[in-house]
Amino acid sequence: MTDIRVQTGPQPSPERDVPVERPKLEHDLRAVRTLFDRLLTALCALLSLVAALPLFAVLWLLIERGATNFRLDMLWSLPPSGLDTTGGGFGNAILGTVYMVGIASVLAVPTGILAAIFLAEYGDGTRLAAVIRFAAKVLTGMPSILAGIFAYAMVVLATGHFSALAGGVALAVLMVPIVVLTAEQAIRAVPQKMKDAAVGMGATSAQVVMRVTLPTAMPSVLTGVMLAIARAAGETAPLLFTAQFSNYWLRLDRLEDTASLAVLIYQFSGSPYEHQIEMAWTAALVLVLLVLLFNIAGQVLAARSDHSRH
Amino acid sequence: MSTPSASLAQPPTAGERWMDLGLRRGAQALAVGVLVLLAAIVVEIGAVAAPAVRERGVDFLTSSTWDTNRDEFGILPHIWGTLYSSLLALLIGGTLGLAVAVFISQRFLPRRLELLLKNVVDLLAAIPSVVYGLWGIFFVIPAIRPFTAFLHEHLGFVPLFDERSPGPNMLASSLVLAIMVLPTMTAVSRDAIATVPRKLREAAFGLGATRWECILGVVLPTAATGVFGALVLAFGRALGETMALAMLLGNRNEFNVSLLAPGNTLAALIANTFPEAQDHERGVLMYAAIVLLSITLVVNMLGTAILVRSSRKAAGARP
Numbered sequence: 001m002t003d004i005r006v007q008t009g010p011q012p013s014p015e016r017d018v019p020v021e022r023p024k025l026e027h028d029l030r031a032v033r034t035l036f037d038r039l040l041t042a043l044c045a046l047l048s049l050v051a052a053l054p055l056f057a058v059l060w061l062l063i064e065r066g067a068t069n070f071r072l073d074m075l076w077s078l079p080p081s082g083l084d085t086t087g088g089g090f091g092n093a094i095l096g097t098v099y100m101v102g103i104a105s106v107l108a109v110p111t112g113i114l115a116a117i118f119l120a121e122y123g124d125g126t127r128l129a130a131v132i133r134f135a136a137k138v139l140t141g142m143p144s145i146l147a148g149i150f151a152y153a154m155v156v157l158a159t160g161h162f163s164a165l166a167g168g169v170a171l172a173v174l175m176v177p178i179v180v181l182t183a184e185q186a187i188r189a190v191p192q193k194m195k196d197a198a199v200g201m202g203a204t205s206a207q208v209v210m211r212v213t214l215p216t217a218m219p220s221v222l223t224g225v226m227l228a229i230a231r232a233a234g235e236t237a238p239l240l241f242t243a244q245f246s247n248y249w250l251r252l253d254r255l256e257d258t259a260s261l262a263v264l265i266y267q268f269s270g271s272p273y274e275h276q277i278e279m280a281w282t283a284a285l286v287l288v289l290l291v292l293l294f295n296i297a298g299q300v301l302a303a304r305s306d307h308s309r310h
Numbered sequence: 311m312s313t314p315s316a317s318l319a320q321p322p323t324a325g326e327r328w329m330d331l332g333l334r335r336g337a338q339a340l341a342v343g344v345l346v347l348l349a350a351i352v353v354e355i356g357a358v359a360a361p362a363v364r365e366r367g368v369d370f371l372t373s374s375t376w377d378t379n380r381d382e383f384g385i386l387p388h389i390w391g392t393l394y395s396s397l398l399a400l401l402i403g404g405t406l407g408l409a410v411a412v413f414i415s416q417r418f419l420p421r422r423l424e425l426l427l428k429n430v431v432d433l434l435a436a437i438p439s440v441v442y443g444l445w446g447i448f449f450v451i452p453a454i455r456p457f458t459a460f461l462h463e464h465l466g467f468v469p470l471f472d473e474r475s476p477g478p479n480m481l482a483s484s485l486v487l488a489i490m491v492l493p494t495m496t497a498v499s500r501d502a503i504a505t506v507p508r509k510l511r512e513a514a515f516g517l518g519a520t521r522w523e524c525i526l527g528v529v530l531p532t533a534a535t536g537v538f539g540a541l542v543l544a545f546g547r548a549l550g551e552t553m554a555l556a557m558l559l560g561n562r563n564e565f566n567v568s569l570l571a572p573g574n575t576l577a578a579l580i581a582n583t584f585p586e587a588q589d590h591e592r593g594v595l596m597y598a599a600i601v602l603l604s605i606t607l608v609v610n611m612l613g614t615a616i617l618v619r620s621s622r623k624a625a626g627a628r629p
Contacts, residue, residue, distance in 0.1 A: 115337065240581055
């Protein structure tokens with residue numbers, strides 16, 4: 001509280017009845033500055049409320065339009081064609097999303113964590129580490145569509161096919177900087193004393209990192225990984241250039257177009273057929289639930305590691 | 311004479327030395343890999359764009375026709391649309407984001423509510439942009455339709471409102487884009503505000519400042535660099551945002567100032583055109599991609615550099 005009030009002493013002063021001219025310290029709404037203060041507070045509260053509304057508006061519409069049409073068999077059916085008015089689902093898209101995010105995680109998570117070890121431990125304070133950190137920050141802000149074009153140039157043009165592999169590479173490009181930056185923070189938060197103790201016991205620096213630093217930092221590292229996965233799972237633009245879309249099941253034995261939830265939503269959102277639009281809403285609900293699940297899992301891990309450290 | 315402790319204390323074996331060196335070198339190589347990745351993105355996109363850049367030159371940037379049949383391409387309207395939508399989004403999202411950042415960092419609310427509001431805004435960043443696009447098509451565009459009709463009817467003589475589309479338009483796109491940059495703006499400027507030393511605030515209160523006199527006179531000016539960095543980063547996000555705009559802006563390749571008319575952006579153009587494009591048009595789209603890459607790279611580097619400086623300054627100011 002910032003209200004400034006006059007402190008009255010414990011005993012009543014002897015000259016209590018004598019009128020003393022005191023500065024007015026109570027908040028008085030007739031004074032311009034206090035009125036201004038209250039008005040700005042109200043405005044700020046109003047703007048914050050407006051900022052919080054979209055989340056609920058999005059979730060509400062997702063539930064209203066997505067949940068009402070939800071049937072369990074959608075999770076293992078192929079997408080409906082324009083002529084179907086009932087049935088169908090997005091099983092292949094869920095599988096495609098999981099598969100591509102899996103490829104991306106395999107590529108990005110170990111890379112990101114090792115790079116973070118360099119930034120936080122071996123290269124700490126060096127110019128090289130500062131430059132790499134800067135590059136990682138710039139990469140987090142890079143438009144995701146450019147990651148897609150990069151993977152298109154690297155993988156699609158080289159192999160001659162759109163594929164889940166290319167999609168995975170594009171998503172990995174987006175995940176790496178997130179994993180690097182969050183893992184670096186997590187590794188830095190490990191108390192120096194623990195590392196010193198391990199060194200004192202005669203551990204080599206590799207042993208310190210693998211047996212002490214990383215295990216201690218792991219919950220927070222995983223928080224970053226969860227955030228990166230959540231981001232990758234929702235990405236659409238990079239997949240348009242790499243995996244495109246498919247109405248059929250994912251095949252592991254060859255490179256070909258692969259479905260994903262995000263691209264399915266994009267394609268069906270512009271469909272002239274009501275049934276496909278309904279399907280887009282239900283797929284969006286499933287995608288958002290998936291993404292929120294990973295986000296909340298990350299938050300829980302973060303909260304737990306905060307808790308254990310105190 | 312051998313004691314147990316002498317047998318415990320032993321120098322690292324050859325294998326342990328190799329492990330040590332391997333981890334050190336491996337970590338360094340992968341860290342440098344991040345740098346290489348950024349460079350490779352620039353080089354690769356540059357390489358696929360090179361033929362079109364050589365063929366079309368600067369005309370591509372200054373022409374406003376996009377006609378596949380006549381093989382005439384120009385991205386002036388798209389550059390304009392990208393900057394226009396991003397600035398509008400920044401105007402709305404920046405204001406809201408800063409308001410939230412102040413509201414959750416200056417003890418207006420109990421701690422729990424502050425955290426709740428922060429999480430709500432953070433979760434906005436978790437929603438995929440394609441879902442925002444879907445929401446925009448079926449909620450925002452119909453919701454603002456009466457409003458845009460009113461503006462067009464009564465203020466149609468103002469260039470901002472002189473052309474109206476009941477469907478996709480710039481206003482709806484910018485509103486959704488504003489929601490999407492809001493979390494970046496809030497999180498980064500909140501961090502900047504958090505680095506303002508408590509002593510400064512207490513000194514202001516001690517001098518009798520009201521809460522907002524303190525915020526406007528002390529906190530925000532001290533955090534100004536960081537808040538500016540947040541604005542630049544949010545602008546960078548808006549420039550590169552693709553799906554929501556590809557779905558809401560109407561994909562019209564024409565130059566237009568009207569808020570109520572459709573338009574196009576660089577990212578939306580690439581996303582909408584690429585999947586069905588022929589080979590020579592794909593080359594042209596790669597030219598558009600390298601333009602987008604240049605713009606966003608410059609803006610992002612600027613924003614990041616500003617934030618690195620401001621946080622270094624804040625760290626230096628602390629005792």
